[in-house]
Amino acid sequence: MEENLNEYLRGREPDGFTRRPFYSRDGDTLTYYFESDEAYSQRVDDLLTVYKSKQTDKLVGCKIKGVIRLLERLKNFGFALSPEGESLKLNLLFLSALGERPATVHHYYEELGRYTREAVVDSSELQIS
Amino acid sequence: MSMPRGYLALSGLDPCGSGGCEFCVAKQYVENLQRYGPQWKFWNLHVMKEVLADPIAIFEGLNRSGYGSGYVYSGLYSKQVISSTIETPPHAGFVGIVIVNPDHRGNIILDWEWRREDLDRPGFPEGWQNDFGDVIWKKT
Secondary structure, three states, X not given: OOEEHHHHHOOOOOOOOOOOOEEEOOOOEEEEEOOOOOEEEEEOOOOEEEEEEOOOXXXXXXXXXXXXXXXXXXXXXXXXXXXXXXEEEOHHHHHHHHOOOOHHHHHHHHHHHHHOOOOEXXXXXXXXX | OOOOOOEEEEEEEOOOOOOXXXXXXXXHHHXXXXXXXXXXXXXXXXXXXXXXXXXXXXXXXXXXXOOOOOEEEEEOOOOEEOOOOOEEOOOOOEEEEEEEEXXXXXXXXXXXXXXXXXXXXXXXXXXXXXXXXEEEEEOO
C-alpha cells in the first residue's frame, strides 16, 4: 500500500542524536554528522558537500558522493568490503577521493579525514550486494 | 506511476513549473533520521514539502557524474520547526533546497538541505551558478 509522508510523520518525534554514517543507495552518498548543530550545506566539489553550523560556521558533517566507485578504488590497495559484515574506516573514503582532487580543496578532505578517524561503516550499512 | 515499495509519497510542483507531480523519499532515510538524528533535519522535513510545492527556482542537473537529469528545487519556507510544539520564524539568509533524481521508479528525493541564500537572487542558493545545472523554471 502506498504510504504518504504526512501520514507517516504524524505523531512521530526524533529519538536523539547518535553519530552514525548513513548510506543512500538512491544517491550513492554517505552522510555523516558528527555534531548535532543545525547546519547548512556547502558544496566543495562533485564528490563532497560539507555541513557547517548555522550558528558558528563550524564543520559539523559531510556528504561524500560516488561511494561505490571510491570503494572500488580502495580494493586496489587491499581495503575490500565484502557483504559478510566487514567494516571499514570512513576516513578511507576521503583518502580514496583525495588523489583526484585539486590541491585547493585538499584541506577539506584532510580535515574530514581527521574528524572521521574513529567512524566506521560496515557492509550492512552500505547495503552492498 | 505507482510509488515504489519502501518510499513515502508527497506532492509538489512538476519540474516544468506547471501542474503537480508526485515525489517520494526513502522510508529508511526518514526512519534513520528519526532514530539517529540530527533532530533538526527530521523536523525540517516540512521545509522539503514547502519547497517542492512552492519553489522559487528549479535547476536541472546535479553537476555530478550520473545525475545530470536530477533537479534541485530552491525556495523559502514559512517556519522553522524546533520540536512538536515549538515553531519559530525562518532564519533569514537561508533557503531550503531539495535534491531530486528522476528514475524509472519516479521522482526520488535524494536529500533536503539548508543553503546560504544568494544575496543578489532572493530564494536562490549561494553558488547556484557552479553547483547546479541550468535554471529551468523560476517564479515570476
